[in-house]
Amino acid sequence: xxVKPKLIKERVPTPExxxxxxxxxxxEVNLGYDFASALKEAERCIQCPPEYAPCIKGCxxxxxxPGFLKALRENADNPDEAVKNALRVIWNDNTLPAVTGRVxxxxxxxxAPCVMGKVGDPINIGKLExxxxxxxxxxxIDQELLEEFIAESNRKVKVAVVGAGPAGLTCAxxxxxxxxxxxxFEALHEAGGVLMYGIPEFRLPKDILKTELEKLEKLGVxxxxxxxxxxxxxxxxxxxxxxxxxxxxxxGTPKLLNIPGILLDRIYxxxxxxxxxxxxxxxxxxxxxxxxxxxxxxxxxxxxxxxMDAARSxxxxxxxxxxxxxxxxxxxxxxxxxxxxxxxxxxxxxFFLTPVEFIGDExxxxxxxxxxxxxxxxxxxxxxxxxxxxTGEYVTLEADTVIIAIGLEPNRILVEASGFKANPDGxxxxxxxLMTSIPGVFAGGDAIRGEATVILxxxxxxxxxxxxxxxxxxKKANA
Amino acid sequence: MYRITAKEELDVxxxxxxxxxxxxxxxxxxxxxxVLMIHKRGERIPMSIYYADRETGRLxxxxxxxxxTTFDLWDNFDVGDSLYAVAGPLGMPxxxxxYGNVVFVSDxxxxxxxxxxxxxxxxxxxxxxxxxxxxEDKAHSYPEKFLAKPVAxxxxxxxxxxxxxxxxxxxxxxxxxxxKDKVDIVFGGGKLGSLKKLAELTREYGIPTIVTVRQxxxxxxxxxxxxxxxxxxxxxxxxxDGPMFDAHKVDWDDVIRRDSRFVxxxxxxxxxxxxxxxxx
Ligand SMILES: Cc1cc2nc3c(=O)[nH]c(=O)nc-3n(C[C@H](O)[C@H](O)[C@H](O)COP(=O)(O)OP(=O)(O)OC[C@H]3O[C@@H](n4cnc5c(N)ncnc54)[C@H](O)[C@@H]3O)c2cc1C
Ligand SMILES: Cc1cc2nc3c(=O)[nH]c(=O)nc-3n(C[C@H](O)[C@H](O)[C@H](O)COP(=O)(O)OP(=O)(O)OC[C@H]3O[C@@H](n4cnc5c(N)ncnc54)[C@H](O)[C@@H]3O)c2cc1C
Ligand code: SF4
Ligand code: FES
Numbered sequence: 001x002x003v004k005p006k007l008i009k010e011r012v013p014t015p016e017x018x019x020x021x022x023x024x025x026x027x028e029v030n031l032g033y034d035f036a037s038a039l040k041e042a043e044r045c046i047q048c049p050p051e052y053a054p055c056i057k058g059c060x061x062x063x064x065x066p067g068f069l070k071a072l073r074e075n076a077d078n079p080d081e082a083v084k085n086a087l088r089v090i091w092n093d094n095t096l097p098a099v100t101g102r103v104x105x106x107x108x109x110x111x112a113p114c115v116m117g118k119v120g121d122p123i124n125i126g127k128l129e130x131x132x133x134x135x136x137x138x139x140x141i142d143q144e145l146l147e148e149f150i151a152e153s154n155r156k157v158k159v160a161v162v163g164a165g166p167a168g169l170t171c172a173x174x175x176x177x178x179x180x181x182x183x184x185f186e187a188l189h190e191a192g193g194v195l196m197y198g199i200p201e202f203r204l205p206k207d208i209l210k211t212e213l214e215k216l217e218k219l220g221v222x223x224x225x226x227x228x229x230x231x232x233x234x235x236x237x238x239x240x241x242x243x244x245x246x247x248x249x250x251x252g253t254p255k256l257l258n259i260p261g262i263l264l265d266r267i268y269x270x271x272x273x274x275x276x277x278x279x280x281x282x283x284x285x286x287x288x289x290x291x292x293x294x295x296x297x298x299x300x301x302x303x304x305x306x307x308m309d310a311a312r313s314x315x316x317x318x319x320x321x322x323x324x325x326x327x328x329x330x331x332x333x334x335x336x337x338x339x340x341x342x343x344x345x346x347x348x349x350x351f352f353l354t355p356v357e358f359i360g361d362e363x364x365x366x367x368x369x370x371x372x373x374x375x376x377x378x379x380x381x382x383x384x385x386x387x388x389x390x391t392g393e394y395v396t397l398e399a400d401t402v403i404i405a406i407g408l409e410p411n412r413i414l415v416e417a418s419g420f421k422a423n424p425d426g427x428x429x430x431x432x433x434l435m436t437s438i439p440g441v442f443a444g445g446d447a448i449r450g451e452a453t454v455i456l457x458x459x460x461x462x463x464x465x466x467x468x469x470x471x472x473x474x475k476k477a478n479a
Numbered sequence: 480m481y482r483i484t485a486k487e488e489l490d491v492x493x494x495x496x497x498x499x500x501x502x503x504x505x506x507x508x509x510x511x512x513x514v515l516m517i518h519k520r521g522e523r524i525p526m527s528i529y530y531a532d533r534e535t536g537r538l539x540x541x542x543x544x545x546x547x548t549t550f551d552l553w554d555n556f557d558v559g560d561s562l563y564a565v566a567g568p569l570g571m572p573x574x575x576x577x578y579g580n581v582v583f584v585s586d587x588x589x590x591x592x593x594x595x596x597x598x599x600x601x602x603x604x605x606x607x608x609x610x611x612x613x614x615e616d617k618a619h620s621y622p623e624k625f626l627a628k629p630v631a632x633x634x635x636x637x638x639x640x641x642x643x644x645x646x647x648x649x650x651x652x653x654x655x656x657x658x659k660d661k662v663d664i665v666f667g668g669g670k671l672g673s674l675k676k677l678a679e680l681t682r683e684y685g686i687p688t689i690v691t692v693r694q695x696x697x698x699x700x701x702x703x704x705x706x707x708x709x710x711x712x713x714x715x716x717x718x719x720d721g722p723m724f725d726a727h728k729v730d731w732d733d734v735i736r737r738d739s740r741f742v743x744x745x746x747x748x749x750x751x752x753x754x755x756x757x758x759x
Contacts, residue, residue: 364737
């Protein structure tokens, strides 16, 4: 081993677009590392042995983090080689690093237990992962590397994947690497799932996502868009043509508040608002045909990533935005970086407020929201959050637009059409191999977890790909 | 890509279009709709189906030149061109079974398409079928070959000004039918305001009534909540739970109001489009 490096406590920062500039457009906020600064940050890692490196344990798909940081450092004088080796290490566990490097809640995962966090800042693993992916893409290194992953033998065994979100994409890519002939069926006109329709460009530019998606084609995966499984084609029909099926349909149905005034104009679910803005590019209306109507005073209800994305999008459309949350600041579920960005950009926060009524004007447009003030208790719920109770006191906040971001549940189309065993909330029931109640049909991601994260969905996709491979081998062996 | 295989003017405002979309044609059932995007920058717009041919994989539609998207479609897309997206079939199929005397009424473009499609299925299921098709006047009425006449046991064509067929609205003809004969169920599509009146009329006589609830949609799959309606006191999504609902349980005033949510933006889009074409 080399000489023990000196501990550098502070992170090498990544530059960001200045606030005044970024709130006028949808361009990406964080600008990422260049090679020199990435290297400097990577050098802070003390290289805990992979067997017990806490960062690896903290990563839901167990990326070999010290391994990819080492690869960067070993070829300091040959950046292209360094990045290629680092990317190879990452791809072993995660095929969409440009995405996860941008959207994972690293502070709760790999960076939370990082040893360096005990003495200073944890290693900026997320931004380094992003750097490797971005640099490789910009220099075409990922294309070269892809050649290594293209399977030699095509076993001509067909697998169908339903839904082109992170779960489905990962499952498809893993199966394609193993040599299966994979077809993805996607309901919308573009692949990507939430990455495409939910997460805005200023966090995940669509061009970057599209380049990640080009891997599918390179690995021979066919994507059939405009296919709604359960409507256009049934699971039974898929099982006749394919040896196995993976369901990665996500949790796309918005929960709405069952309170008076919910049908008023300019009350959107976050999904409608974000789909109009991101997928349909309403922020470029009328150059793009889909409209969005946003007033001057927007209230966003909720405090997850969805709420932050909606709030920051509304801000960029020219509104003054307040996030109203029924719990306290420390209970917010969004990524820390996004909460920080929202605050910097001027989003206001109101805590301990539960909406009880939407008040409309004479034209049926929303003009205010009535809230009940809440109070926290010491007692905690299942997820470790403080319970809250109403105080019987009310406040009314003016708003000409409201966006509801209180959660999502799985779309019932598929469950109803196919007779899967499901939980009352619509999540599919699976066994330890992620197989559903229908033999040969596997599932993962938000479809089985309810609202979760990109990396957990990808982890499921990968695990299911292994299980599908075993299932098919078993079936062939018995045949 | 989804190739256009036929296009024909129906009247001064509506046109017929046939598109190749075998994946939809194969699975479509009466009551279901599709979502189109004419090009990559386009809006996702729902359309009713006039027929779906499993053999040829083609879908027939009646389309009204309403605003930006439908103007663009009429002006710039001809036979041989392709649409960017055709997704479906979406929504719940209607229950096709024996009801007895079935009436389908309509007074606007999507109702006219379904009038044909639904009655055809009902007739095949052994029902006695009656069609009432209303147009504003002669210039806004369809050629004979696009009417539901050939599939219906009884067919009434009305215009509101009496310039073709019977003078009056389907509501007038329906009331007469109900008074003189037994009507077991009414299906309807078309203008929302008329559907509200239809609901009031049939409620008076206790006749079950199923109608298409048009709502502004985005995805059409139950993912966005744009199409939500109040139905029997509960929130339902028109695209996923409908689009056909029991007319007596729909809160019509809300449905009608929500249909005009984007009027301002629709006007901007139309103006922008016409300007780009040098029309304005
Ligand atoms: C606005 C927003 C911001 C978020 N931000 C973050 C973040 O910063 N970090 C993070 O880790 N997580 C974030 N999440 C959560 C994360 O996006 C999800 O957990 C993840 O996308 C789930 O992946 P999935 O593949 O299971 O489903 P999805 O991404 O939901 O994809 C499902 C796909 O299946 C398609 N589909 C559905 N039904 C059918 C059908 N019947 N037939 C065919 N196709 C179908 C859908 O159209 C969709 O493309 C966010 C979520 C939202 C909504
Ligand atoms: C279930 C269903 C079936 C339909 N069937 C037909 C049909 O068979 N033929 C036909 O011509 N039209 C049909 N429509 C309406 C059709 O979707 C609209 O005509 C189309 O969206 C108009 O777009 P535009 O840009 O040309 O006009 P715009 O100027 O955008 O709108 C004109 C009017 O169309 C309606 N509309 C606009 N956007 C949408 C949208 N995204 N979703 C739903 N309605 C919208 C509104 O009532 C609006 O006032 C149907 C709608 C629904 C919901
Ligand atoms: S825990 Fe931190 S210091 Fe240890 S290997 Fe992982 S990134 Fe490096
Ligand atoms: S159109 Fe999005 S839920 Fe119905």
